[in-house]
Amino acid sequence: MISYQLARSAKRKTLAITVKDGQVFVRAPVYVCQSKIDQFLLEKSHWIGRKLKQSVNNTLAKQNAFCEDEGILFAGQTHTLNYQSQQKAPVIATGDYLHVLVNQSVSDEHSPTLVKNALLTYFNQIISEKLALRLPYWIAKTQLTPVTYKIRYYKSRWGSCNSKQQLTFNSLLAMMPDDVIDYIIVHELCHLQHMNHSADFWQLVAQFMPNYDVQKDWIKRHKIGLSVFN
Ligand SMILES: [Zn+2]
Structure with missing residues (x-):
């Protein structure tokens, strides 16, 4: 029993x-x-x-999570966390590794928290760069234009759209592959027209991304990996 x-x-x-x-x-x-x-x-x-x-x-x-040699999702692939005592930038991604600068004077039990914060800052920077490229592309394609957009860390949502037509994107989108980031962008842009998840909303999403189920499914399959920051 x-x-x-x-x-x-x-x-x-x-x-x-x-x-x-x-x-x-x-x-x-x-x-x-x-x-x-x-x-x-x-x-x-x-x-x-x-x-x-x-x-x-x-x-x-x-x-x-965030311990040395553990896996972490970055750009849709599992990377191995590697602690570095000396390197120029706080985080460097090469191949399958995410090298994170960890001061040797920091005790072992505190390093995961520092690594977590360093990664959040890095992910924020990566996603700002990606959005600066992809958002204008999708705005042009959909003819849906937000008033402003910003990036922040959310615990349980990938993006949001408010009644003032402002969009917000989660820094953790950096963990996802580019096509999934595109899906989130299209999803939020479509909320500028439909502030709900009605059939009309999904029809609009499908107009720009007919196979959006593939991206939704990727998010579902990587639920655990995507939730380590919570
Ligand atoms: Zn939505």
Whole structure:
């Protein structure tokens, strides 16, 4: 039997299961009997197993994130993090490596945090350069023009478009391949016309990027790798 934490609430009308950090949580209405809960867990056991595995992989990826010799997504490819005690720039990408300058006086346990910050700054710079090239291209092609755009680090979104027609892009787009960055640009530009994810919105996206499913799918498949900064 799966071990889980149970929370009963008077407001709930149905049973619900969530998996977080390798733990199973069950939320239930006050009057549901134990055998109903057991049966529900049994029915969902495949789903729970899959979610637990994902959750464990995710936790492992986060624990090792930014340590030396660990992998990190950059421009759509997994690069190996390499700590350097002497180099001219804080971060240098060569081949399959991301070389990050780490001061030798910094203790081992603090270096991942410093590496994380150095990478964020580097990713921000990379994505500014890419957007400076790709955004004008897509504006010309779509005839959709934002008032301004900026780049910042977001925890859980790749871009945004507000009612003032200002676009924001996540610095972490630097982790993605160019075609996926293009998809995010087109996605946000199309929000200038449709401030929602309606059928009309997706039709507009498809007009400029007929195979956008490929890019959406790339993001889905690299969910864990893309989430290490969170
Ligand atoms: Zn959107």
